[in-house]
Amino acid sequence: MTGTTAALALLGVALLGVGTVYGAARALRSTSEPLPAGPFESGVEPSEHAVSRFHVRWYTITMLFLAFDMEMVFMYPWTRVISAMGPGAVTEMFVFLAVLVAGVLYAWREGALRWT
Amino acid sequence: MDLTAGALRAVAARPHVLLVATPGGTAARLAAERRLRLDDLPLARTPAEADILLVAGPDRPGLRPAVDRLWQHLPAPRARAHAATPDAIGPALERCRTDLTRPSRVDAGHSSDGDGNGNGNHEGHKGHGDHHDHGGMEMPAGLPMAGTGPDRDGLELDQLHIALGPFLIDWPTGPTVRLTLQGDVIQRAELEEPGEQLGDGGDVPFWAEPWARAAEGERIGIGQAARRRAAAQLDSLGRLLAVAGWAGEATTARRLRDDLLDGAPGAALRPGVRRFARRVGRSRTLYWLTRGLGPLAGSRARAAGVGGPAARADGDVPARYRTWLADVVRDVDRLAETAPLPADEEGPRGRPAGGEWPSAALARLLPDLLEGAELAAARLIVASLDPDPDELAAAARGVTARD
Amino acid sequence: MTETASWWSLPAAPALLLTGAVLAVAGDALLAARDAGRPRTVAAAVRPLLEVVRLLAAQPRRMPAPDRLLWRSGVVTVPVAAVLSVLVVPFGHRAVADLSVGVVWFNAMEVLTWAGLWLAGWGPNAAFSLIGGYRFVAQGLAYELPLMFALISAATGAQSLRVGEIAEAQQGLWFAVWMPVAFVVYLAGVLAFSFLGPFGYPVGRDIASGVLGETSGVDRLLLQAGRWLWLTSGAAMAVPLFLGGGAGPGLPAWAWSALKTLLVLALLVWVLRRLPVLRADRYVELAWVVLVPLSILQALVPALVVLNR
Incomplete structure (x- = not known):
């Protein structure tokens, strides 16, 4: 098996499993008529739809995260070529990381890592 | 064998129970919690998860519509029961589990207090807005x-x-x-x-009972009151630790509480209580997660009419749970004292003042403390003050004499 | 010499994963029984499995105006991604496919749970559920980077992204011994992407189970199974990454793999009940200010060692 074939086959097996579980529920459950239910809000009627533009107060952290995440894209292939590239590769990578960490410390000092 | 019947038996073997304790129903709630713990029946957190709706405590007409709404959202197979007293919990659960195995009548309802309110008005799923799909x-x-x-x-x-x-x-x-x-x-x-939506004022709160009885002239020993107070504070600690997501220690707190109420001797309880107090009180993780939440200066608390541990703690959530822990350790050492309860001994949440139980003042503090807090922090703040629903519902009678 | 196994590994790998997850659930049930003062018997250990039948027998529920497609795809993503992650995890010397980018594959599958759990929180159109979904994203922002640096530390030590080669590179000394920070951070990451125990923030008791709150029946079963499958998969991956894979005296390689996996799994299950939930509003700060710099320094150690080899 090549990697792609194996991955697709395993996906097939997993989806087959999920399908079997849904099928089993169809056979086992006492009634298939769905129960008209509502969201649980501590026993109180909801006053509006929950889906909304949720105000994530940690949005500044997502910016920091993206910076590091892009860096990871370089770091995975970098692991394979350290010996080949020599000390330069290590220096460059960790200087780059140090710059990013300096950014994190600045954000921390500015209070970006707390939101309450 | 019928597949569905077998499945229903499996449901009845380990149903999840949505436990609703009505105000004034602390004794019934404690009996239910102990029963569920020992029988390994998990507590459901939402109707979606539940198979049994168990209402523990006196019937409160004001809460009926909300309870019925919970019931409407329970998927079948389901069963419901109302147990007004601690003794009714066991039989009510047994009947519910029997009902779960019956495929024909999955919507079984029970009322063990004989007034028949468990049955009837939950037929017909008139949800909220489900009929307005074309709106x-x-x-x-x-x-x-x-x-x-x-x-x-x-x-x-x-x-x-x-x-x-x-x-x-x-x-x-x-x-x-x-x-x-x-x-x-x-x-x-x-x-x-x-x-007033709760109906009548109700009886003396379960946790404050020894103090109320002493106020009415009955002779109550210090040990007896200390036992009740330690159990009350372990109940509060169990709630706080459960809200904090510390499953192991929350269960320990509730076990110790049940042992205390069973009348276990102080010598048998002491090592367990001390170990629990050490683990929780010295936990750096719990301290780091809760420090700075809900600061309440002693002076501000007293000005609002709050006495007891919340005022004595004079600080944030960790200050309050550490005060509880210290109180519990001290009370467990005093279980054997038989001298009569002195008049200046305070109840688990302080002394009644101004004609009301101490929890009323605690509840009034909540809005101010919650604004600006994160939702999880808000839950922890409420749990660290832990107003007693029994006290909120009960009329402050018989206690004002001790002011 | 990890080799790609033949077709029979396709059903075998998920089956082994499921077995591990069942053992983890049973172990957790025994610990819960001990805490609650119930007898610790075989019956107590297998009782939680009744949950499978209970959930299969449940009536479906219909929420007002749910986002059915996104809800269902989120729910299915979590367990399916867990199964896909074991593609690259060797059992002894055999993996379903020892990809040249195995570590990245595992990482990618784990990140799929971000989408899955957020969608599962969004779908039912319920407030607590929605809050739970966003909680997982906040938690992800905290645990993900230290976890990635931990994975990279192991990959750097072996100068390979192939999981089999990483296991082989530990012939002399386990990475767990000379990269302890990476190992611990990795284990914390496993708990976090399984959203269990101290990282159960998105399904917290304080918000009435959050993402799990409105799920019932098969959907709930799949999400719950996904958590324990992920815990098992994470424990199994720890073995080739940090504990020398199938290497060991006396026993065959597959037995060592199984034994080490179960030990890591036991450790993780034990931790579940021993810590309070680490709320993201506190954990984010710790993760960025302490764990990220520490795990970067940890990644520097194997880089320097490899240079001087």
Whole structure:
């Protein structure tokens, strides 16, 4: 098996499993008529739809995260070529990381890592 | 063998129980919690998860519509029962489990207190807005979309309105705090007093009983009151630790509480209580997670009419749970004292003042402490003050004499 | 010499994963029984499995105006991604496919749970559920980077992204011994992407189970199974990454793999009940200010060692 074939086959097996579980529920459950239910809000009627533009107060952290995440894209292939590239590769990578960490410390000092 | 019948038996073997303790029902709640713990029947947190709806405590007409709404949202197979007294819990659960195995009548209802309110009015799933599915683009399912409001930074952002209480796991049943949230930060909190909708004032609160009886002239030993107070504070600690998500120690607190109420001798309890107090009190993780939450200066607490551990702690959530722990350790050392209860001994939540039980003042403090807090922090703050629903519902009679 | 196994590994790998997850659930049930003062018997250990039948027998529920498609895809993503992650995890010397980018594959599958759990929180159109979904994203922002640096530390030590080669590179000394920070951070990451125990923030008791709150029946079963499958998969991956894979005296390689996996799994299950939930509003700060710099320094150690080899 090549990697792609194996991955697709395993996906097939997993989806087959999920399908079997849904099928089993169809056979086992006492009634298939769905129960008209509502969201649980501590026993109180909801006053509006929950889906909304949720105000994530940690949005500044997502910016920091993206910076590091892009860096990871370089770091995975970098692991394979350290010996080949020599000390330069290590220096460059960790200087780059140090710059990013300096950014994190600045954000921390500015209070970006707390939101309450 | 019929497949479905076998499946129903499996459901009845380990059903999840949605436990609703009505105000005044502490004794029944304690019996139910012990029973569920020993029989390994998990507590459900929402109707979606539950198979059995068990109402423990006296019938409160004001809460009936809300209980019925919970029941409507339980998927079949399901069963419900009402147990007014601790003794009724066991039989009620047994009947529910039998009902679960019956495929024909999955909507079984029971009322073990004989007034028949468990049955009947939950037929016909008249949900909320399910009939308005064709209500047009603006009001899908008959509900408006979230509106916007100014943020603390002056931005116009979506607001969500949710309620904590009346029914929420590890929440004092009854009081409802209505929250306006932006993201998961609370902008505004309003306390809805359960007030007269609960019906009559009810009996003396379970936890404050020894003090009330002493006030009426009965001879109560220090040990007897200390036992009740330690159990009450372990109950509060169990709730706080459960809200904090510390499953192991929350269970320990509740086991120790049940052992105390069973009348276990002090010598047998002491090592366990001390180990528990050491683990929780010295936990750096719990301290780091809760420090700075809900600061309440002693002077501000007393000005609001709060006495007891919340005022003595004079600080944030860790200060309050450490005060409870110290109280519990001290009380467990005094279980054998038989001298009569002195008049200046305070109950688990302080002394009644101004004609009301101490929990009323605790509940009034909540909105101020919750505004600006994150939702999880708000739950911890409420659990660290832990107003007693029994005290909120009960009339402050018989105790004012001791002021 | 990890080799790609033949077709029979396709059903065998998920089956082994499921077995591990069942053992983890049973172990957790025994610990819960001990805490609650119930007898610790075989019956107590297998009782939680009744949950499978209970959930299969449940009536479906219909929420007002749910986002059915996104809800269902989120729910299915979590367990399916867990199964896909074991593609690259060797059992002894055999993996379903020892990809040249195995570590990245595992990482990618784990990140799929971000989408899955957020969608599962969004779908039912319920406030607590929605808050739970966003909680997982906040938690992800905290645990993900230290976890990635931990994975990279192991990959750097072996100068390979192939999981089999990483296991072989530990012939002399386990990475767990000379990269302890990476090992611990990795284990914390496993708990976090399984959203269990101290990282159960998105399904917290304080918000009435959050993402799980409105799920019932098969959907709930799949999400719950996904958590324990992920815990098992994470424990199994720890073995080739940090504990020398199938290497060991006396026993065959597959037995060592199984034994080490179960030990890591036991450790993780034990931790579940021993810590309070680490709320993201506190954990984010710790993760960025302490764990990220520490795990970067940890990644520097194997880089320097490899240079001087």
